[in-house]
Amino acid sequence: MGLSPNIMNENFDALSASWVSSSTGDAATQINPAGQLEIDTNNSAADNRYAGRYKDVPIPDKFTIEIKTYFNAIGTLANGDSFEITYPTATWVFLVNFCSDGLYISKTGAVKTEVGADVVLCNAGAAWQVWRFQVDKSAGEDAATVEVFLDNVSLGTVDCDYEVAGYVDSRFRLRLFGYATDDRISHIDYIRVATGLGAINDADIIQAGAL
Numbered sequence: 001m002g003l004s005p006n007i008m009n010e011n012f013d014a015l016s017a018s019w020v021s022s023s024t025g026d027a028a029t030q031i032n033p034a035g036q037l038e039i040d041t042n043n044s045a046a047d048n049r050y051a052g053r054y055k056d057v058p059i060p061d062k063f064t065i066e067i068k069t070y071f072n073a074i075g076t077l078a079n080g081d082s083f084e085i086t087y088p089t090a091t092w093v094f095l096v097n098f099c100s101d102g103l104y105i106s107k108t109g110a111v112k113t114e115v116g117a118d119v120v121l122c123n124a125g126a127a128w129q130v131w132r133f134q135v136d137k138s139a140g141e142d143a144a145t146v147e148v149f150l151d152n153v154s155l156g157t158v159d160c161d162y163e164v165a166g167y168v169d170s171r172f173r174l175r176l177f178g179y180a181t182d183d184r185i186s187h188i189d190y191i192r193v194a195t196g197l198g199a200i201n202d203a204d205i206i207q208a209g210a211l
Contacts, residue, residue: 102118
């Protein structure tokens with residue numbers, strides 16, 4: 001029996017009002033196809049636009065995020081064409097970037113640690129992947145760590161002790177950047193967030209069909 005997704009249990013059957021759009025320019029998010037969140041930067045590169053949504057939810061000292069992704073078109077971290085998750089307090093942020101050149105977790109000083117080696121399937125090699133992030137900041141935000149799982153296999157534990165001000169406390173945000181390239185596109189099948197560390201109960205998960 002896994003953890004209960006008591007903080008978030010989102011199948012993207014529809015976009016409720018609790019998911020606030022934060023897209024800029026003509027970048028957009030929508031349900032497409034049914035049961036999936038499509039994120040598309042459209043004509044973003046000329047003026048550094050991004051597509052995104054956010055939702056305000058509680059953030060405990062120990063939490064697990066599970067997300068199923070399909071990255072039709074993303075780019076490198078250096079070019080600003082990544083998919084990003086942020087989940088902060090007022091003084092700290094859990095920040096992960098999914099890029100064509102790797103998965104990166106931010107730590108002290110905004111330094112980014114690559115987890116695994118080119119583990120993000122995307123572009124011509126895109127495929128559905130299930131990611132799980134087990135974050136423990138119970139010893140303090142300056143000692144926060146995360147164990148990263150890909151399709152239920154651990155990729156290791158790294159620091160995620162990025163203490164920084166400026167984020168809105170408890171605002172869970174998804175963003176897809178298209179700073180260098182137009183039409184960065186991603187699909188999200190589901191997101192689960194639970195209090196505690198471990199696998200999340202998948203009894204209600206709706207599996208996505210092929211794109």
